[in-house]
Amino acid sequence: MNAALPSFPLYAVLGAIAAWLAIGTVGLAAPRQLRFVSRVLFPLGSAIGLGLAIVAFLALGDAPSTLVLPLGLPDLPFHVRLDPLSAFFLLILGSAGAAISLFSVGYFRSSEGTAPGLICFLYHAFLAAMAAVLVADDAYLFMVAWETMALSSYFLVTTEHRIPEIRRAGFLYLLIAHVGAIGILLCFGVLQGGTGDYSFDGMRSATLHGAWPSAAFLLALFGFGAKAGLLPLHVWLPEAHPAAPSPVSALMSGVMLKTAIYGLLRVTFDLLGNPLWWWGVVALSLGLITALFGVIFAAVQTDMKRLLAYSSIENIGIIVAGIGLAVLFSAYGKGLLSAIAMIAVLYHVLNHAFFKSLLFLATGSVLHSTRERSLGKLGGLIHRMPWVAWLALVGTLASAGLPPLNGFVSEWLLLQAFLFTPSLPQSFVNMLVPLAAGALVLAAALAAYVMVKFYGVIFLGQPREPNLANAHDAGRFERVALSYLAAGCVLLGVFPTAVIELLDPVSRMLVGASAVPAGGGSWLVLAPISEDRASYSPMVVLLAIVVVVLVTVYVVHRLYHGRVRRAPPWDCGFPLQTSRMQDTAEGFGQPIRQVFEPFFRMERELPSPFDTAPRYSVRIADRFWHALYLPVAKAADALARLVGFIQQGRISVYLTYSFVTLLALLAFVR
Amino acid sequence: MTLAGLLSQVLQVALALALAPLLVGWINQCRAWLQNRSAPSMFLPYRTIRKLFMKDAVVAENASPIFRTMPYVVFGAMCCAAAIVPSLATDLPFARAADAIALVGLFALARVFISLAAMDIGTSFGSLGARREMFIGFLAEPALLMVLFTASLISGSTSLPTIVETLAHREFAIYPSLALAGVAFAMVSLAENARIPVDNPATHLELTMIHEAMVLEYSARHLALIEWASALKLFNYSCIGLAIFMPVGIAEGSTNWLAIMAAVPILVAKLMVGGFALALIETLSAKMRIFRAPEFLGTAFLLAVLAMLVNLLLGS
Numbered sequence: 001m002n003a004a005l006p007s008f009p010l011y012a013v014l015g016a017i018a019a020w021l022a023i024g025t026v027g028l029a030a031p032r033q034l035r036f037v038s039r040v041l042f043p044l045g046s047a048i049g050l051g052l053a054i055v056a057f058l059a060l061g062d063a064p065s066t067l068v069l070p071l072g073l074p075d076l077p078f079h080v081r082l083d084p085l086s087a088f089f090l091l092i093l094g095s096a097g098a099a100i101s102l103f104s105v106g107y108f109r110s111s112e113g114t115a116p117g118l119i120c121f122l123y124h125a126f127l128a129a130m131a132a133v134l135v136a137d138d139a140y141l142f143m144v145a146w147e148t149m150a151l152s153s154y155f156l157v158t159t160e161h162r163i164p165e166i167r168r169a170g171f172l173y174l175l176i177a178h179v180g181a182i183g184i185l186l187c188f189g190v191l192q193g194g195t196g197d198y199s200f201d202g203m204r205s206a207t208l209h210g211a212w213p214s215a216a217f218l219l220a221l222f223g224f225g226a227k228a229g230l231l232p233l234h235v236w237l238p239e240a241h242p243a244a245p246s247p248v249s250a251l252m253s254g255v256m257l258k259t260a261i262y263g264l265l266r267v268t269f270d271l272l273g274n275p276l277w278w279w280g281v282v283a284l285s286l287g288l289i290t291a292l293f294g295v296i297f298a299a300v301q302t303d304m305k306r307l308l309a310y311s312s313i314e315n316i317g318i319i320v321a322g323i324g325l326a327v328l329f330s331a332y333g334k335g336l337l338s339a340i341a342m343i344a345v346l347y348h349v350l351n352h353a354f355f356k357s358l359l360f361l362a363t364g365s366v367l368h369s370t371r372e373r374s375l376g377k378l379g380g381l382i383h384r385m386p387w388v389a390w391l392a393l394v395g396t397l398a399s400a401g402l403p404p405l406n407g408f409v410s411e412w413l414l415l416q417a418f419l420f421t422p423s424l425p426q427s428f429v430n431m432l433v434p435l436a437a438g439a440l441v442l443a444a445a446l447a448a449y450v451m452v453k454f455y456g457v458i459f460l461g462q463p464r465e466p467n468l469a470n471a472h473d474a475g476r477f478e479r480v481a482l483s484y485l486a487a488g489c490v491l492l493g494v495f496p497t498a499v500i501e502l503l504d505p506v507s508r509m510l511v512g513a514s515a516v517p518a519g520g521g522s523w524l525v526l527a528p529i530s531e532d533r534a535s536y537s538p539m540v541v542l543l544a545i546v547v548v549v550l551v552t553v554y555v556v557h558r559l560y561h562g563r564v565r566r567a568p569p570w571d572c573g574f575p576l577q578t579s580r581m582q583d584t585a586e587g588f589g590q591p592i593r594q595v596f597e598p599f600f601r602m603e604r605e606l607p608s609p610f611d612t613a614p615r616y617s618v619r620i621a622d623r624f625w626h627a628l629y630l631p632v633a634k635a636a637d638a639l640a641r642l643v644g645f646i647q648q649g650r651i652s653v654y655l656t657y658s659f660v661t662l663l664a665l666l667a668f669v670r
Numbered sequence: 671m672t673l674a675g676l677l678s679q680v681l682q683v684a685l686a687l688a689l690a691p692l693l694v695g696w697i698n699q700c701r702a703w704l705q706n707r708s709a710p711s712m713f714l715p716y717r718t719i720r721k722l723f724m725k726d727a728v729v730a731e732n733a734s735p736i737f738r739t740m741p742y743v744v745f746g747a748m749c750c751a752a753a754i755v756p757s758l759a760t761d762l763p764f765a766r767a768a769d770a771i772a773l774v775g776l777f778a779l780a781r782v783f784i785s786l787a788a789m790d791i792g793t794s795f796g797s798l799g800a801r802r803e804m805f806i807g808f809l810a811e812p813a814l815l816m817v818l819f820t821a822s823l824i825s826g827s828t829s830l831p832t833i834v835e836t837l838a839h840r841e842f843a844i845y846p847s848l849a850l851a852g853v854a855f856a857m858v859s860l861a862e863n864a865r866i867p868v869d870n871p872a873t874h875l876e877l878t879m880i881h882e883a884m885v886l887e888y889s890a891r892h893l894a895l896i897e898w899a900s901a902l903k904l905f906n907y908s909c910i911g912l913a914i915f916m917p918v919g920i921a922e923g924s925t926n927w928l929a930i931m932a933a934v935p936i937l938v939a940k941l942m943v944g945g946f947a948l949a950l951i952e953t954l955s956a957k958m959r960i961f962r963a964p965e966f967l968g969t970a971f972l973l974a975v976l977a978m979l980v981n982l983l984l985g986s
Contacts, residue, residue: 431983566730571886
């Protein structure tokens with residue numbers, strides 16, 4: 001179909017992949033030289049990431065270009081292709097990856113687990129594999145890269161492999177990654193439509209009949225959903241993210257989850273084409289359930305990285321719900337609306353990459369300086385770590401979806417898309433949409449709750465442990481990386497029209513419609529349909545707030561005075577205040593626990609009034625774990641035992657099996 | 671953006687700033703009448719704010735800069751909101767910068783800041799208040815948005831000026847969807863503005879306070895700004911309600927001076943009625959336990975969703 005010639009950007013992307021692999025190999029050659037690895041190799045990787053981002057940025061509007069690589073099996077070469085969709089995700093990979101690599105310069109110091117050189121190899125192989133997933137143009141290369149991505153990230157998650165829980169978390173991650181990979185493999189099997197041609201071009205031109213397109217979509221939703229963390233395959237996220245070193249968590253949450261979104265978009269809109277309306281309803285409901293589930297669980301977490309992992313589940317849910325909406329509109333031929341939904345999805349993908357990387361890296365700095373991940377042992381770090389605290393505040397506000405930062409813009413666009421649904425022909429869908437909008441808004445409002453908890457408990461208040469007084473601020477590289485991501489959050493939030501123009505080629509490619517008003521519209525005001533219907537200008541809002549604040553400060557100080565006296569906190573005159581009287585993480589989540597009690601599986605230990613040494617503990621578990629995973633694991637165990645009896649461990653028995661098999665084959669094939 | 675438009679914009683914000691404390695004073699006055707007490711002066715809130723501005727600020731020793739910036743940010747957000755809500759005229763230049771959803775976002779911004787500042791000192795009441803405020807907020811925000819969505823569906827727009835113009839030009843009748851949305855909006859406003867039955871603005875009883883618990887540590891000019899911002903918030907909510915459910919009298923276009931001049935007394939009259947209604951509700955109801963609030967706000971949310979469904983089903 002597209003016999004376009006390979007272009008310079010495509011070569012540049014392939015060059016970046018090769019360079020990352022080369023850096024990794026050099027790291028492998030010098031496994032224990034921490035200084036060389038961290039001061040030379042990681043900055044180099046970061047520079048390549050930045051270069052990749054620039055190339056992808058420039059290639060966003062270009063026509064697709066393809067290339068057949070002289071690699072792979074004989075007669076089965078690798079196909080690669082760079083089109084707006086892959087360029088956009090490469091942009092995310094490059095720009096977030098650059099910051100995370102830079103942060104890693106100062107992060108990987110001690111070498112209790114995996115050697116630094118090996119980490120460097122795995123890390124860069126992970127980056128290269130993600131880039132390869134994004135440019136793959138046949139199922140073969142895609143699966144090879146996908147599995148490389150899963151394996152390298154598995155080894156990165158288990159960096160501290162001496163700790164049993166971390167090994168367990170890594171195993172769970174690997175297991176679900178493979179369950180998902182089976183789904184993707186089957187999906188490609190359906191997509192090739194009996195032609196045996198596994199290149200994506202072949203899949204585009206293959207015609208599927210009857211229920212096969214739906215089967216392919218559902219398999220893709222399952223397979224990519226497992227990687228993205230959709231319900232009920234989300235359980236690995238809250239285990240793997242806390243286990244991994246923080247830059248790896250940032251990379252996994254900020255970028256790797258997005259490759260799953262990329263795959264879903266690629267299959268649904270590009271390889272399958274013509275989506276059906278009920279796919280949209282499935283994705284929409286699944287996405288919203290995931291979002292609500294994720295945010296409710298995030299509110300009751302006591303480990304800061306688990307909290308962020310659940311918040312990632314929420315964001316993925318919102319993104320998938322947006323994809324569902326885009327599918328719905330696209331199936332009904334509403335070009336403009338589906339373009340708005342699609343833009344909202346892509347925008348949120350970009351935003352989440354920035355703010356979630358920022359927050360994960362900030363937890364990395366906190367972890368580094370306090371060696372503490374539990375919220376109950378942190379507090380008051382804004383005094384000790386002002387850089388991290390102020391930059392994390394930007395990420396927190398962005399993640400809470402507040403204007404004028406970036407998280408708000410994508411949610412705003414998505415809500416706009418929701419509000420214009422009543423023009424759909426199916427009344428059942430029309431009825432569904434208000435409920436869906438309500439669920440989305442509820443998730444967004446809860447996200448603010450979660451983020452206040454996250455920020456307030458870690459950075460504000462009094463330090464909950466004495467050793468927090470020794471906490472130190474982040475180093476130079478970490479500061480630069482965090483500032484870069486925070487600046488990204490602000491810029492993406494304040495210049496939405498520029499970002500939307502950037503995303504426009506992708507939306508035109510996927511849904512064949514543009515959400516940029518003819519003539520470009522005003523650069524200042526975001527108005528996807530018309531200014532009479534909806535408009536939002538974060539720049540003006542930001543400026544207005546800043547101006548009002550400055551004027552108020554000036555007037556108040558001028559007209560009255562600016563005198564300040566420092567005194568001990570008042571607290572209604574209560575004299576004995578200790579840091580233990582603040583809300584703990586459990587305390588802050590208590591209202592959510594009470595309101596959404598049926599969601600949780602709680603194990604509580606309440607002391608009796610006559611207890612002399614009272615102990616209170618509450619453990620919150622995921623119902624899915626007990627209702628779905630443990631029974632499946634038990635069944636697998638039982639099945640294995642049943643099969644186990646044929647394994648006698650004696651060679652004569654196995655030889656007999658072979659003999660019987662041969663006889664049977666002879667009888668059948670005869 | 672014309673000079674005249676800008677002028678009417680400034681007029682609207684200035685009027686909001688000036689009238690907001692008076693609205694609080696009026697509500698207190700009505701409450702006192704209804705409860706058979708002798709009322710303080712209606713102008714007491716102005717005097718309180720002035721007195722607070724003159725005092726020396728006392729700030730806790732371990733307060734971070736967030737604590738000191740919060741009052742200004744919240745005040746700024748409320749001023750922006752006052753510029754967006756069409757209280758006097760519909761076609762103001764600033765209204766294009768933020769629609770109904772962004773307005774709710776601005777309120778959320780203020781709420782998050784005030785909660786963060788409450789947790790900043792690390793006192794028991796501060797974090798308790800922050801937790802409760804976010805708790806009420808996450809329930810109230812969806813309900814408020816659903817109310818605004820109902821109005822948006824009717825007018826096919828989330829832009830407040832368009833909503834108000836569409837609603838003002840409809841035939842005068844009782845629309846079931848708007849009636850349901852109106853009830854939901856009233857419930858949300860009570861919760862969001864820390865009024866009875868969800869919170870009590872007059873209490874410092876430890877176990878029941880929400881908003882007051884968060885601002886316990888504030889004094890002097892910081893407290894003055896917070897009080898003023900709360901008054902502005904109440905004013906803004908009242909004006910949103912009046913604009914959607916009683917859009918009569920709001921001037922259309924930003925340069926129609928005659929209409930704008932006429933809009934001022936109409937607004938004052940409507941606010942007086944609204945304030946009296948609020949005082950009546952506060953007199954007739956008792957404060958709820960905090961864990962009854964989800965039921966209260968859940969009802970509001972369901973009513974708002976119902977309003978939306980009614981609108982979709984019946985088209986009215």
